[in-house]
Amino acid sequence: xxxxxxxxxxxxxxxxxxxxxxxxxxxxxxxxxxxxxxxxxxxxxxxxxxxxxxxxxxxxxxxxxxxxxxxxxxxxxxxxxxxxxxxxxxxxxxxxxxxxxxxxxxxxxxxxxxxxxxxxxxxxxxxxxxxxxxxxxxxxxxxxxxxxxxxxxxxxxxxxxxxxxxxxxxxxxxxxxxxxxxxxxxxxxxxxxxxxxxxxxxxxxxxxxxxxxxxxxxxxxxxxxxxxxxxxxxxxxxxxxxxxxxxxxxxxxxxxxxxxxxxxxxxxxxxxxxxxxxxxxxxxxxxxxxxxxxxxxxxxxxxxxxxxxxxxxxxxxxxxxxxxxxxxxxxxxxxxxxxxxxxxxxxxxxxxxxxxxxxxxxxxxxxxxxxxxxxxxxxxxxxxxxxxxxxxxxxxxxxxxxxxxxxxxxxxxxxxxxxxxxxxxxxxxxx
Amino acid sequence: xxxxxxxxxxxxxxxxxxxxxxxxxxxxxxxxxxxxxxxxxxxxxxxxxxxxxxxxxxxxxxxxxxxxxxxxxxxxxxxxxxxxxxxxxxxxxxxxxxxxxxxxxxxxxxxxxxxxxxxxxxxxxxxxxxxxxxxxxxxxxxxxxxxxxxxxxxxxxxxxxxxxxxxxxxxxxxxxxxxxxxxxxxxxxxxxxxxxxxxxxxxxxxxxxxxxxxxxxxxxxxxxxxxxxxxxxxxxxxxxxxxxxxxxxxxxxxxxxxxxxxxxxxxxxxxxxxxxxxxxxxxxxxxxxxxxxxxxxxxxxxxxxxxxx
Ligand SMILES: [Zn+2]
Numbered sequence: 001x002x003x004x005x006x007x008x009x010x011x012x013x014x015x016x017x018x019x020x021x022x023x024x025x026x027x028x029x030x031x032x033x034x035x036x037x038x039x040x041x042x043x044x045x046x047x048x049x050x051x052x053x054x055x056x057x058x059x060x061x062x063x064x065x066x067x068x069x070x071x072x073x074x075x076x077x078x079x080x081x082x083x084x085x086x087x088x089x090x091x092x093x094x095x096x097x098x099x100x101x102x103x104x105x106x107x108x109x110x111x112x113x114x115x116x117x118x119x120x121x122x123x124x125x126x127x128x129x130x131x132x133x134x135x136x137x138x139x140x141x142x143x144x145x146x147x148x149x150x151x152x153x154x155x156x157x158x159x160x161x162x163x164x165x166x167x168x169x170x171x172x173x174x175x176x177x178x179x180x181x182x183x184x185x186x187x188x189x190x191x192x193x194x195x196x197x198x199x200x201x202x203x204x205x206x207x208x209x210x211x212x213x214x215x216x217x218x219x220x221x222x223x224x225x226x227x228x229x230x231x232x233x234x235x236x237x238x239x240x241x242x243x244x245x246x247x248x249x250x251x252x253x254x255x256x257x258x259x260x261x262x263x264x265x266x267x268x269x270x271x272x273x274x275x276x277x278x279x280x281x282x283x284x285x286x287x288x289x290x291x292x293x294x295x296x297x298x299x300x301x302x303x304x305x306x307x308x309x310x311x312x313x314x315x316x317x318x319x320x321x322x323x324x325x326x327x328x329x330x331x332x333x334x335x336x337x338x339x340x341x342x343x344x345x346x347x348x349x350x351x352x353x354x355x356x357x358x359x360x361x362x363x364x365x366x367x368x369x370x371x372x373x374x375x376x377x378x379x380x381x382x383x384x385x386x387x388x389x390x391x392x393x394x395x396x397x398x399x400x401x402x403x404x405x406x407x408x409x410x411x412x413x414x415x416x417x418x419x420x421x422x423x424x425x426x427x428x429x430x431x
Numbered sequence: 432x433x434x435x436x437x438x439x440x441x442x443x444x445x446x447x448x449x450x451x452x453x454x455x456x457x458x459x460x461x462x463x464x465x466x467x468x469x470x471x472x473x474x475x476x477x478x479x480x481x482x483x484x485x486x487x488x489x490x491x492x493x494x495x496x497x498x499x500x501x502x503x504x505x506x507x508x509x510x511x512x513x514x515x516x517x518x519x520x521x522x523x524x525x526x527x528x529x530x531x532x533x534x535x536x537x538x539x540x541x542x543x544x545x546x547x548x549x550x551x552x553x554x555x556x557x558x559x560x561x562x563x564x565x566x567x568x569x570x571x572x573x574x575x576x577x578x579x580x581x582x583x584x585x586x587x588x589x590x591x592x593x594x595x596x597x598x599x600x601x602x603x604x605x606x607x608x609x610x611x612x613x614x615x616x617x618x619x620x621x622x623x624x625x626x627x628x629x630x631x632x633x634x635x636x637x638x639x640x641x642x643x644x645x646x647x648x649x650x651x652x653x654x655x656x657x658x659x660x661x662x663x664x665x666x667x668x669x670x671x672x673x674x675x676x677x678x679x680x681x682x683x684x685x686x687x688x689x690x691x692x693x694x695x696x697x698x699x700x701x702x703x704x705x706x707x708x709x710x711x712x713x714x715x716x717x718x719x720x721x722x723x724x725x726x727x728x729x730x731x732x733x734x735x736x737x738x739x740x
Binding site: 201202203205206207208209210212278279320323324325326327328 | 441518538539543546560561563564626629
């Protein structure tokens with residue numbers, strides 16, 4: 001990766017410019033003056049401008065991932081905000097939301113401030129999600145208002161489901177006092193049904209001799225969460241939907257209740273439990289990779305809008321935490337660097353998505369969920385964009401990983417579509 | 432032999448299973464001689480990696496190795512640096528650097544034998560990986576059935592008890608089905624792995640019917656821990672529903688051949704007098720275990736089998 005400061009006059013020439021906010025696609029140039037969007041389409045610019053030739057390339061909004069784990073503070077051997085930023089840039093992400101399950105847990109305004117301050121030193125925009133409950137114990141609420149004031153953008157005990165229904169109810173109700181749009185995100189897995197399972201329950205778990213958990217482990221809790229959100233009239237966001245049955249519940253509640261959003265990961269779209277047959281611990285995630293049928297339903301849910309966006313759940317783990325055997329391996333995989341190539345391959349190439357609706361899933365839609373600025377291509381906005389080659393075929397390899405951890409099952413997979421440049425915070429990053 | 436390792440019987444070639452059976456019978460002859468040792472694997476070094484205790488399986492392998500004149504070393508987790516935080520990978524890489532030819536591995540994690548093949552170049556033999564497979568046990572069971580009946584094809588075999596927590600069941604299912612036997616599983620529905628009938632077998636939780644139908648049954652151990660997780664209510668109820676009792680055998684199938692991979696819980700899954708009866712071949716299984724393991728070690732380790740690496 002090469003990084004340089006953005007030139008005073010920068011022109012992205014001869015690009016396919018896709019503005020997912022306005023749903024437009026035009027061919028032309030983008031003139032960026034002093035780091036800000038100046039003109040799009042037919043641009044006039046000084047002859048001294050730095051030119052990046054974008055023939056056959058897409059220029060669009062920088063990607064936004066509302067679900068990543070950057071492990072800082074406490075587990076910097078896995079990742080920190082700097083290395084996580086590099087992984088994000090390599091994947092075309094200019095903006096991410098970091099989950100609070102660090103050590104200590106981000107459960108106070110002071111710790112939110114810490115993340116915000118550290119974020120200011122990083123080359124991408126990083127927003128903290130605060131914990132719903134103190135130490136993620138599922139008992140006492142955190143000081144949500146003070147945390148919002150310091151820069152928290154949502155609340156989640158991610159990694160740990162909020163099991164106590166009254167606590168979730170109170171969290172939803174309490175959080176809804178402050179902003180119209182504030183999200184509670186609950187990791188939905190019924191732990192009493194999950195037991196010590198390590199994958200989806202089915203013929204594959206039977207053949208592998210591994211304990212599995214059925215799809216209703218997730219969908220039961222999703223249904224509970226949706227119903228609790230409804231009686232509190234608060235916003236709920238369902239993370240990393242893995243089961244077809246969860247999609248069904250989300251779809252039916254969304255019909256008469258609009259304060260529900262949901263995300264899906266690239267790995268739940270790309271893999272099925274059949275890929276676990278050689279015990280690849282990099283495919284051990286929570287919630288687990290489910291069946292081919294679930295995978296199909298997830299893809300269709302993105303098509304019909306039941307699921308709103310893609311989020312990677314980028315979860316770095318050290319090699320030792322993954323290669324000790326499937327049973328003892330930690331849950332989670334990294335996902336930023338491989339996201340676009342994987343999603344573009346599955347949705348655009350194999351499932352006939354159109355390019356604008358695909359890009360919305362990684363730009364406009366996640367920004368909307370978090371209430372971030374979304375009209376990024378209007379005049380005067382700071383340049384926050386990516387240059388993509390949508391057709392490049394490549395094999396994902398360890399050398400493409402910028403995260404401190406290498407726990408990716410995409411290693412060795414053929415992907416389609418590659419991030420060429422990520423431009424954000426006054427820097428041009430050539431991938 | 433087609434495969435370098437023996438990890439499991441899923442997809443294992445029929446021809447290789449047959450070769451193991453035939454070779455096991457030859458070695459059984461050796462075991463009947465006054466001098467029970469052959470020089471077949473002289474100069475080969477085999478390490479028995481027992482990350483989980485299993486006295487029977489370990490002794491059986493050790494004896495097989497000694498009878499073949501191989502040098503063997505035993506590693507057990509309790510005496511090892513694993514307790515001091517050393518990783519599995521470091522441990523096995525250390526052992527391999529001592530120039531071994533084969534590793535026999537027993538580990539409580541499913542997939543551990545396969546994982547070992549990623550870390551070392553030697554031949555790997557799975558001696559039980561958690562609740563996944565235990566291929567040498569299944570092969571010795573098959574050898575015992577072949578010895579008893581003279582054939583495997585169309586034999587009717589019942590596997591009884593805690594299928595879900597068994598490493599023996601899956602391997603038996605794969606091996607028996609490959610050889611054309613018919614398999615019925617019988618046990619509490621809470622101990623039956625999900626969708627297991629997709630492997631090409633029948634599930635029937637009426638023990639009387641299964642006893643009547645079968646030529647032989649393989650009785651699995653029931654562990655008392657299962658009661659703590661609300662899987663079965665009591666030994667009394669288990670015996671009532673699935674116990675291999677003298678009266679059941681007498682009533683439904685007095686010819687039935689009885690197997691048990693051990694260790695047995697007498698009066699729990701099986702009546703003591705049934706276990707000790709003429710129709711039980713439980714002790715034959717033990718001797719056949721040594722012969723079968725000799726056959727496997729010989730076929731995987733002797734010079735003629737060095738095909739792929
Ligand atoms: Zn989660």
